Amino acid sequence: MTKLPENLTIGQVAERSGVPHTALRFYEDRGLIASHRTSGNQRRYPRSVLRRLAFIRTAQRVGLSLEDVHAALATLPDGRTPTKADWSRLSQSWQEELDARIDALHRLRDRLTSCIGCGCLSLRSCFLHNFDDAQSADGPGAPKLKAATEGGT
Amino acid sequence: MTKLPENLTIGQVAERSGVPHTALRFYEDRGLIASHRTSGNQRRYPRSVLRRLAFIRTAQRVGLSLEDVHAALATLPDGRTPTKADWSRLSQSWQEELDARIDALHRLRDRLTSCIGCGCLSLRSCFLHNFDDAQSADGPGAPKLKAATEGGT
DNA sequence: ATCCAACCTCGACCAAGGTGGAGGTCAAGA
DNA sequence: TCTTGACCTCCACCTTGGTCGAGGTTGGAT
Numbered sequence: 001m002t003k004l005p006e007n008l009t010i011g012q013v014a015e016r017s018g019v020p021h022t023a024l025r026f027y028e029d030r031g032l033i034a035s036h037r038t039s040g041n042q043r044r045y046p047r048s049v050l051r052r053l054a055f056i057r058t059a060q061r062v063g064l065s066l067e068d069v070h071a072a073l074a075t076l077p078d079g080r081t082p083t084k085a086d087w088s089r090l091s092q093s094w095q096e097e098l099d100a101r102i103d104a105l106h107r108l109r110d111r112l113t114s115c116i117g118c119g120c121l122s123l124r125s126c127f128l129h130n131f132d133d134a135q136s137a138d139g140p141g142a143p144k145l146k147a148a149t150e151g152g153t
Numbered sequence: 154m155t156k157l158p159e160n161l162t163i164g165q166v167a168e169r170s171g172v173p174h175t176a177l178r179f180y181e182d183r184g185l186i187a188s189h190r191t192s193g194n195q196r197r198y199p200r201s202v203l204r205r206l207a208f209i210r211t212a213q214r215v216g217l218s219l220e221d222v223h224a225a226l227a228t229l230p231d232g233r234t235p236t237k238a239d240w241s242r243l244s245q246s247w248q249e250e251l252d253a254r255i256d257a258l259h260r261l262r263d264r265l266t267s268c269i270g271c272g273c274l275s276l277r278s279c280f281l282h283n284f285d286d287a288q289s290a291d292g293p294g295a296p297k298l299k300a301a302t303e304g305g306t
Numbered sequence: 307a308t309c310c311a312a313c314c315t316c317g318a319c320c321a322a323g324g325t326g327g328a329g330g331t332c333a334a335g336a
Numbered sequence: 337t338c339t340t341g342a343c344c345t346c347c348a349c350c351t352t353g354g355t356c357g358a359g360g361t362t363g364g365a366t
Contacts, residue, residue, distance in 0.1 A: 063216035
């Protein structure tokens with residue numbers, strides 16, 4: 001088990017994180033990660049970049065944009081331990097968004113599931129025929145698709 | 154309450170669905186929706202396209218690609234009532250994917266939440282410092298980021 | 307019959323999130 | 337010292353999911 005140096009090369013980071021080196025430079029351009037340079041202009045990363053990368057990739061997997069991630073990471077200090085206030089800021093700004101996404105996913109999944117079980121093939125209660133309320137759940141301000149049901153089932 | 158004609162123009166569909174007419178043509182190119190044409194080559198849509206659009210937009214909101222949606226819709230018959238087998242196919246192909254996404258979201262949210270409450274600012278248990286297991290949850294075949302913790306907390 | 311908003315196609319362009327190659331430099335082992 | 341793989345920058349290109357405008361046609365109301 002070789003001891004990891006504090007300064008990782010881009011190749012080491014790529015290998016250990018599973019993130020291609022091209023993407024690492026791309027993230028650096030976008031300000032998501034940072035490196036310092038050797039006298040010969042090569043990038044060197046602190047080990048903590050691996051944590052950042054894990055965070056970035058996880059956030060991406062759940063559908064957040066790099067800009068979202070950037071905004072969140074920007075609220076966290078780079079050089080010091082995050083304070084409770086730092087976390088609170090990051091968490092609260094995402095909580096609502098994450099909850100909404102979880103909700104939307106549940107609704108979509110449950111609809112598919114219940115449709116299988118409901119014997120609704122009569123077209124009367126089948127989800128594709130009553131799908132519109134997925135929209136109206138967005139609030140009273142967006143009932144556009146409600147109109148589509150006027151003609152009846 | 155004006156009775157909706159069976160054949161909607163692209164403008165009517167755009168207005169009622171909230172989907173821009175440019176996107177409607179785009180979706181048609183991609184095979185997600187279909188229309189027939191008047192003798193003058195203008196598109197006419199059946200009302201059912203509104204349901205399809207609601208489905209498409211909802212699936213997109215939860216992060217599925219248009220290709221995913223296309224694949225799913227392709228399994229549903231256009232002209233006839235979907236059978237239980239039709240639904241079963243669509244549902245089962247998505248169930249796993251949706252569950253995985255819900256899971257990933259839960260993990261991300263719960264991490265943020267617990268971090269706020271846990272007083273972990275010592276860097277010992279804070280999620281950014283133990284984030285790696287979000288990756289190892291992918292299975293035993295992908296422990297890449299585990300290596301990063303060698304240097305120890 | 308005429309008018310004009312709404313429609314048509316096609317191709318350029320946009321943003322996000324990258325990949326790949328050309329041409330040149332660095333650094334560590336033989 | 338020399339070699340060679342890893343690194344550097346810059347730029348062109350890719351896919352997804354669209355938007356926009358030019359230039360031309362339709363169709364419903366007057």
